[in-house]
Every structure is written in C-alpha cells, then in structure tokens.
Amino acid sequence: MIAAISASGLRGRGGAGFPTGLKWERARAQADPVKYVICNGDEGDPGAFMDRAVLESDPHRVLEGLAIAAYAIGAAEGYLYIRAEYPLAVRNIRAAILQAEGRGLLEGLRLEVREGAGAFVCGEETALIASLEGRRGTPRLRPPYPVEKGFRGRPTLINNVETLASVPWIVRHGAQAFAAFGTQSSKGTKVFALAGKVNRGGLIEVPMGITILQVVEEIGGGMRNGREFKAAQIGGPSGGCIPARLADTPIDYDALASTGAVMGSGGLVALDDRDCMVDIARFFLRFTQAESCGKCTFCRIGTKRMLEILDRLCEGNGRPDDLQKLETLTDYVSRGSLCGLGQTAPNPVATTLRYFREEYEAHLHEKRCPAGRCPALIRYRVTDACIGCTLCAQACPVSAIAYRPYEKHAVDDSLCTRCDMCRQACQDDAIEVV
Numbered sequence: 001m002i003a004a005i006s007a008s009g010l011r012g013r014g015g016a017g018f019p020t021g022l023k024w025e026r027a028r029a030q031a032d033p034v035k036y037v038i039c040n041g042d043e044g045d046p047g048a049f050m051d052r053a054v055l056e057s058d059p060h061r062v063l064e065g066l067a068i069a070a071y072a073i074g075a076a077e078g079y080l081y082i083r084a085e086y087p088l089a090v091r092n093i094r095a096a097i098l099q100a101e102g103r104g105l106l107e108g109l110r111l112e113v114r115e116g117a118g119a120f121v122c123g124e125e126t127a128l129i130a131s132l133e134g135r136r137g138t139p140r141l142r143p144p145y146p147v148e149k150g151f152r153g154r155p156t157l158i159n160n161v162e163t164l165a166s167v168p169w170i171v172r173h174g175a176q177a178f179a180a181f182g183t184q185s186s187k188g189t190k191v192f193a194l195a196g197k198v199n200r201g202g203l204i205e206v207p208m209g210i211t212i213l214q215v216v217e218e219i220g221g222g223m224r225n226g227r228e229f230k231a232a233q234i235g236g237p238s239g240g241c242i243p244a245r246l247a248d249t250p251i252d253y254d255a256l257a258s259t260g261a262v263m264g265s266g267g268l269v270a271l272d273d274r275d276c277m278v279d280i281a282r283f284f285l286r287f288t289q290a291e292s293c294g295k296c297t298f299c300r301i302g303t304k305r306m307l308e309i310l311d312r313l314c315e316g317n318g319r320p321d322d323l324q325k326l327e328t329l330t331d332y333v334s335r336g337s338l339c340g341l342g343q344t345a346p347n348p349v350a351t352t353l354r355y356f357r358e359e360y361e362a363h364l365h366e367k368r369c370p371a372g373r374c375p376a377l378i379r380y381r382v383t384d385a386c387i388g389c390t391l392c393a394q395a396c397p398v399s400a401i402a403y404r405p406y407e408k409h410a411v412d413d414s415l416c417t418r419c420d421m422c423r424q425a426c427q428d429d430a431i432e433v434v
C-alpha cells in the first residue's frame with residue numbers, strides 16, 4: 001500500500017507538500033506497537049472551505065483514506081480533528097463512522113471525532129496534538145516529528161483531509177493513473193477555493209500544472225466588470241501575491257515557491273487594479289498577527305510591529321525607514337519563529353514588497369494609494385459626466401450626497417466614509433476617486 005502511495009507521487013495537501021508515501025513509511029518503521037492516525041480537518045485559513053466540502057458531502061471517502069493509512073502503518077486508533085465551526089461536517093463524519101462500523105468496515109480501528117475550538121495555529125500538527133491531549137494548542141520544536149513522537153508520545157501519522165480523500169482513488173485506479181495528472185514534482189489534482197474579482201468563484205479541482213492564468217480566465221471566467229487582472233494571492237495567510245506578469249506560473253509546489261508564494265492549502269484570490277497591495281498584505285498579516293499563539297517573541301511582537309507599519313502606510317503616516325524596517329522584520333520573523341505560522345506570516349508582505357514596491361513607495365512618499373483603496377488617502381468626487389440621476393445619493397448610507405434631481409451632485413467629504421457605494425451605483429462613470 002505504501003509503495004502504491006509513494007509511486008503515485010501524492011504530496012500532503014495541508015500546505016507543506018511533504019511526500020505522503022515517505023511519511024507513511026517512516027510511521028510504519030517505528031518500533032512502538034502503539035501508533036495513531038489523525039485526520040487534520042482544522043482548516044483555519046480565511047476563505048478556505050475545501051476540506052469542509054469533502055467532509056460534509058463525501059465523509060466516507062475521508063474515512064476510507066484514514067482506514068487505509070491506519071492499515072498501512074499499523075495503527076488501531078485514529079482521530080479526526082475538525083473545527084467546531086463545521087457542525088455539518090462533524091455530524092456527517094460521525095454518522096459515517098457509525099455506518100462504516102455497522103457494516104464491519106472499520107474492524108480493528110477505533111475512530112473518534114474531536115472538535116477544534118477555532119484557533120488557526122491548532123492546524124499545525126504539534127499544536128493539534130497538544131490540543132487533542134487537552135493541553136493548550138501551541139506548537140513545539142520539531143524534531144522529534146509526530147511520526148516518531150506524537151499523540152501521547154507515540155508514533156502518529158497526521159494527514160490533511162484532501163490528502164486522505166485522494167488515497168481511495170489512488171488505490172482503486174492505480175498509482176500511475178494518479179501520476180498521469182500533473183508535473184514532474186507535483187502529481188494529481190488540487191482543490192482550490194477560488195475567490196476575489198473573478199466572474200465565477202467557488203471550489204475548483206484542477207490538475208497540477210495548470211497555470212494561474214488558465215484558472216483565472218478559463219475557470220474563473222475572467223475578471224468581473226472587465227477590469228484588469230493585477231495579481232493572484234495564493235496560499236492563504238502563509239502565501240504570497242503573484243503579479244499578472246507571472247500568471248503563466250504553473251500550479252506546482254516548486255514553481256510557486258520560486259515566486260515567493262506557496263501552494264498552501266488552497267486559497268486563491270484574484271485581485272484587480274482596484275485592489276491595493278499594501279492593504280492586501282495588511283489584511284493577511286492582521287489575521288496571522290491575531291492568530292499568533294505568542295510562544296515565539298518574533299512571531300508575537302514582530303508581526304505586531306509589521307502590522308503597525310502597514311497601518312501607518314495605509315493611513316499616510318509612513319516614516320522614512322518603514323520599508324527598510326518591514327524588510328528586516330520579514331527576515332527576523334520568518335527565521336525566528338519555530339512553527340510555520342510565524343515562518344510564513346511575512347510572505348504576503350515580502351511578495352508585495354518584491355513585486356509592487358512602487359505602491360508602498362507611493363503610500364510612503366506621496367501619501368497616495370494608487371489603487372484608490374485606502375480610505376485615509378482618497379476622496380470621492382463627482383465629475384461633469386453626472387446627469388443628476390440621484391442613484392449615488394440613494395446609495396449613500398450616510399447621506400454624504402444630497403439628493404438633487406437633474407443637477408450635478410457633490411460628495412460632502414466630511415461625511416463620506418469611502419464605502420464606494422456611490423461609485424458602484426453610478427451608471428455614468430461620473431464618480432472618481434482622487
């Protein structure tokens with residue numbers, strides 16, 4: 001079984017892309033007679049719901065993968081760690097366990113579902129184990145890896161939901177059939193939660209090797225309202241922004257890593273020319289900063305200092321050495337953190353600084369947001385194209401535009417909250433951001 005999984009080229013879909021067969025082999029090689037298998041269904045990335053969909057709609061597929069993994073490494077006990085915000089997934093997987101047990105399909109394997117309380121860091125394997133053991137969910141230094149010393153100090157195999165869901169297919173269709181999809185180093189298919197400014201968002205399953213541009217254009221149906229594709233944010237909060245000029249980068253672990261992004265667990269957000277890259281970096285960093293467990297100083301305080309700088313830049317209060325400081329902290333935080341959360345938290349900042357430095361400089365030196373996004377740096381103005389249709393006045397939630405039929409309208413800057421509703425409501429392109 002392990003030889004088949006290795007031959008398929010399957011790599012972990014939980015983010016790091018570790019070869020699944022190799023991990024199983026190491027778990028099997030442990031001398032300890034007591035071993036555990038764990039299905040990681042924590043899925044804490046904002047906007048990601050790939051694992052949720054499989055757990056809710058095809059729970060037997062995941063159970064089958066977990067049972068095969070347990071058989072392959074010699075484990076008699078397993079856990080499914082699923083975040084509590086997924087009540088339907090929890091209910092369906094529990095029902096599936098009862099059904100499978102009722103038919104004698106799980107003989108020799110005892111499975112239990114545990115609900116995670118919603119901390120992003122608890123998806124990290126050592127923090128997950130701590131949480132399963134009833135301790136505070138913080139990561140620990142590796143080695144020893146969980147395959148050597150994991151749950152209750154015993155060898156433990158942890159795999160992601162999507163990884164496990166791929167296993168029955170490989171066993172049924174053969175390793176070669178799986179390896180027929182993809183590239184040299186990344187085999188099979190990958191599920192993404194496609195979001196952002198594309199015409200068609202949602203869950204997609206694509207063969208590895210497909211390019212980002214193909215995903216955006218062919219599957220996503222191109223950008224909404226004919227706007228210009230600017231960048232793809234891939235890999236969730238640990239990921240990076242790939243600019244449109246590199247959109248022919250294939251979905252492949254190594255190719256993505258060479259751009260500074262990561263495959264991650266499957267978030268893919270298409271950004272257009274109205275998205276501010278400083279603000280995007282701030283959005284993801286705000287998430288990781290809030291989710292840092294606080295164990296490592298660089299992650300706890302470094303991400304906080306980085307976020308303060310991004311806040312300053314977006315408000316037009318940047319200081320001369322802010323970009324330099326951001327670069328220094330990017331390096332310190334990624335090198336000084338013991339788990340993947342801190343190691344990758346600076347990625348959105350590092351990639352936007354690398355590919356969109358001019359936007360950072362405009363915020364810093366000119367107090368200007370080129371994408372017209374950062375509220376503190378923009379104003380809305382009605383142009384001469386206004387025909388007095390009043391749509392903007394009707395749309396404005398704070399009455400910053402007086403209702404004046406057939407007359408040119410105006411925005412009261414002291415009331416305007418920069419919510420963009422007027423611009424979206426205007427049918428004559430008569431509202432501009434300056």
Ligand SMILES: Cc1cc2nc3c(=O)[nH]c(=O)nc-3n(C[C@H](O)[C@H](O)[C@H](O)COP(=O)(O)O)c2cc1C
Nearest residue numbers: 012013014040042043123124125159160163340341
């Ligand atoms: C902060 C952080 C969060 C993580 N969250 C998840 C998660 O929600 N689901 C997951 O499968 N792996 C997650 N991982 C990766 C796990 O540590 C581990 O690599 C993975 O579960 C192994 O399974 P795989 O080899 O099948 O990918 C996370 C890692 C980090 C650093």
